[in-house]
Amino acid sequence: MYWLSNVDLSSLKIENWDGEYTVFQPESGKTHFLNEMGLKILLILDQSPATLGTLCQELSEYFTLLPDAKFSGQIMKTLQRYEALGLVSSVTENT
Amino acid sequence: MNVGQLSQETFRTLLTTSGLRVKTGPFNLSIQTRFPRLIDQLHQMYAHYALVNEAEIVEFHVRVTSMRSIRRPLTRLIQFEVDGRSPFPPVPAEQALATLEWGINLAIAMRINHLLLFHSAAVERNGHVLLLPAWPGSGKTTLCTALIHRGYRLFSDEFGLMDPQSSEFFPLPRLMPLKNQSIQVIRDYFPEAVLGPEIPGTLKGTVAHMRPSQESIERSDESAKARWIVFPKWSAGANLSLESLPQSEAFLLLASNAFNYEVLGETAFGAVTSLVRNCECRKLVYSDFDNALKALDALTDG
Numbered sequence: 588m589y590w591l592s593n594v595d596l597s598s599l600k601i602e603n604w605d606g607e608y609t610v611f612q613p614e615s616g617k618t619h620f621l622n623e624m625g626l627k628i629l630l631i632l633d634q635s636p637a638t639l640g641t642l643c644q645e646l647s648e649y650f651t652l653l654p655d656a657k658f659s660g661q662i663m664k665t666l667q668r669y670e671a672l673g674l675v676s677s678v679t680e681n682t
Numbered sequence: 683m684n685v686g687q688l689s690q691e692t693f694r695t696l697l698t699t700s701g702l703r704v705k706t707g708p709f710n711l712s713i714q715t716r717f718p719r720l721i722d723q724l725h726q727m728y729a730h731y732a733l734v735n736e737a738e739i740v741e742f743h744v745r746v747t748s749m750r751s752i753r754r755p756l757t758r759l760i761q762f763e764v765d766g767r768s769p770f771p772p773v774p775a776e777q778a779l780a781t782l783e784w785g786i787n788l789a790i791a792m793r794i795n796h797l798l799l800f801h802s803a804a805v806e807r808n809g810h811v812l813l814l815p816a817w818p819g820s821g822k823t824t825l826c827t828a829l830i831h832r833g834y835r836l837f838s839d840e841f842g843l844m845d846p847q848s849s850e851f852f853p854l855p856r857l858m859p860l861k862n863q864s865i866q867v868i869r870d871y872f873p874e875a876v877l878g879p880e881i882p883g884t885l886k887g888t889v890a891h892m893r894p895s896q897e898s899i900e901r902s903d904e905s906a907k908a909r910w911i912v913f914p915k916w917s918a919g920a921n922l923s924l925e926s927l928p929q930s931e932a933f934l935l936l937a938s939n940a941f942n943y944e945v946l947g948e949t950a951f952g953a954v955t956s957l958v959r960n961c962e963c964r965k966l967v968y969s970d971f972d973n974a975l976k977a978l979d980a981l982t983d984g
Binding site: 620 | 928929933955
């Protein structure tokens, strides 16, 4: 399964509040509150679709973290939340 | 000409026929009622409001009518209507003033979308607005009442009305509903305050309205920009604290506190962003009025 962005990142209104971000999504009219990692997930997926593993790898390199199962679980939860908000979609490879 | 300059008879005639047309901040209001007690109460409580002439557009037409109920044949009831619709079930006639005031607030909250409406008290000092956004029960009306008796100019105890393009706030000085223990607190602290009748048994307990000062009503065309945003919370026995609030948190609190943030969408996002970036944001916890007022004076002195 891989994840892809549903939104044109350039259409989002993003305000930086010292490393925390408010993001207005014009299509839904919703405002989201993200930390730096939350925004980085959207930026990575805006470049190209990615699997959870690839995403965790890129995030751990960017934030100099050691990826483990707990980290993957947290990123998965974030992706599921983004999916519910219409920001990303999950696609299984055989569909 | 002000309501207080009308004779009791003319005042009564307007209310019982074509409607009493008054200016409340940026809105005009027409009130009709035949209920004698409410007529007397309005003559006192609305004395400082300017009358609106027939040529001007009135945004809200409200009416309080008497009615009978088969279920409660011995209770005299009243019904509030705005533009012919009844948003509330009938209530005992003694609650007419409180229901009228809540009804007008509801109409403003539901219908005004050219301005961003924060659920907030707003007062002005030294040419700038101090915004006090809070949820029901946090004591914002009581604190607002105290501030205006210490020289702050009332904008509103209920609405922060902001033009999203210019960031100007507009005064909307209306009757301020003090509730339960706050009524006696204000009577003790500010014996000069003009309070309406105590109205027991409402959904919010006993309510008594405070009349805004004549000056605040007469200056209700003077808008101002906000400079301070303070989220107040009264807590019994708490020591005073007036702490800085991260702007991101202030943004979230304000956006979720506004009545029409989602309706205004991107416009509201931009307006709240601009507001927060241009204000000092604080969180106030207090139990003692004098200490809270000193702290807010110090904040707004500069």
